[in-house]
Amino acid sequence: MKAVIFATRNHKEIVRDPLTLLFGIAFPVLMMVLFSVMQKNMPFALYEIETLTPGVIVFSFSFLTLFSGMLLGKDKSTSFLMRIFASPMTAADYVIGYVLPLLPIAVLQISVCILAALFLGLSLDLSVLFMGIVLIVISLLYIGLGLLLGTIFTDKQVGGIFAIFVTVTTWLSGTWFQLDMIGGAFQSIAQLLPFFHAADAARAVLSGHYEDVLLSLAIVVGYTALTFIIAILVFKGKMQE
Amino acid sequence: MTIEIKELTKRYKDHVAVDNLSLNIEKGEFFALLGQNAAGKTTTIKMLCGLVAPTSGDAFLEGASVVHNQIAVKNNINISPQETAVAPNLTVVENLRLMARLYGYSKIQAEQCAIAQMNIFGLLTRQHEKAKTLSGGYKRRLSVAMAMMSTPKILFLDEPTLGMDVRARRDLWSILRQLKGHVTIVLTTHYLEEVEVLADRVGIMHNGKLRALGTIQQLMSQTGKPTFEDVFLELTEGESR
Ligand SMILES: Nc1ncnc2c1ncn2[C@@H]1O[C@H](COP(=O)(O)OP(=O)(O)O)[C@@H](O)[C@H]1O
Ligand SMILES: [Mg+2]
Secondary structure: OHHHHHHHHHHHHHHOOHHHHHHHHHHHHHHHHHHHHHHHOOOOOOOOHHHHHHHHHHHHOHHHHHHHHHHHHHHHHOOHHHHHHOOOOOHHHHHHHHHOOHHHHHHHHHHHHHHHHHHOOOOOOHHHHHHHHHHHHHHHHHHHHHHHHHHHOOHHHHHHHHHHHHHHHHHHHOOOOOHHHOOHHHHHHHHHOHHHHHHHHHHHHHOOOHHHHHHHHHHHHHHHHHHHHHHHHHHHHHHOO | OOEEEEEEEEEEOOEEEEEEEEEEEOOOOEEEEEOOOOOOHHHHHHHHOOOOOOOEEEEEEOOEEOOOOHHHHHHHEEEEOOOOOOOOOOEHHHHHHHHHHHOOOOHHHHHHHHHHHHHHHOOHHHOOOEHHHOOHHHHHHHHHHHHHOOOOOEEEEEOOOOOOOHHHHHHHHHHHHHHEOOEEEEEEOOOHHHHHHHOOEEEEEEOOEEEEEEOHHHHHHHHOOOOHHHHHHHHOOOOOO
């Protein structure tokens, strides 16, 4: 119950900054439109809406990292977190309280992007719904990374790190270009990290290759669990500093 | 005895932030903890609130140990941290309600308590303003009012008037005077005038150690100094880190 009360506060804190929220939804849609227009004038298939949509949604999740990281970072630097720590809340209450409010935002990002994709020619079938569900699971990775960043850095630092984070993770996810176009070390690194697998899992569900989803999703979930464990350990360390 | 501090020590790597502090504070007392920057005041408060684990020693708040029974301690105390620590995008009344709810109050209780505190702290006319739009003085009032929302037995105020203009500071003083006797207050400050106006008893820390303890009158006659400022300067002399 306390987790939900805290989550409600965190939700308000995020949605009452509508400009950043809008950016986190509108910008990915804009990218999707741009790239699918580009595709129309290209001789080969690179940004087909079926491959573009999952990638763009995963890209939009980087904003979840920004939102959760900034919120936690700010709560830390203003000592609001200290006040919360002084209350009889449990560690689970804090974590749930910071994760929960970002899920509806993830759902909003998924819905708006899918809607835009439908206008751009994506055909609506059951796999679109399945992709939505897989994407919600994937969003937890990005929320967790935000919490980790927010635990370690201040809100201002998180803002700066985000610029690098969003660039690197989308390169590595293979959304703007296919990884084997570059190959080599770049591709190997990308395959070791979860971002490519996140986009890959979403692409696999959408194309109906359900058997390919599991491995990719398992890697993402593994990284998510690891991220949360590290975030909580660092968090607990900071609490007792 | 409301607060019993027994040989409380906090060591950070190679230096001692709080050194073997022993001290008792009576129920209903207004106690001022003084000292230069880095004297160890905030660290002491953090240990008493269960926010920082002592390296050795213990403290008992309303009988509960900060080492062994943090939840019981946390239910009895509240803190207004050194920074303002308000939720910026929540309104004044939302900030207050949030605190009450996090301490397990029902919605109705939270509402009643919020109105009562807004009355005391002169916040009624600003109840629907977002906390981030308040002036520094009003943010401080809100911060202290938030700490009062759990009806704590012990209230910790860490430099509550830092950076406030003269009028705002005077206003807060008169509010704090209203609380006097109803709740045990431990206050840290750099403003000696504030101490003379509010405090029943004073402890002066220097380099983590308690240098002096008593009423202002007692300290003045002990040191033979004509003003409290002279007393303070005398007792905080010597090399500081
Ligand atoms: N987390 C920490 N790690 C290392 N040193 C710390 C930490 N917190 C406080 N200190 C040190 O402990 C000393 C006391 O700090 P503090 O209690 O904040 O003093 P005050 O509140 O009286 O200004 C300072 O020298 C400070 O640098
Ligand atoms: Mg301090």
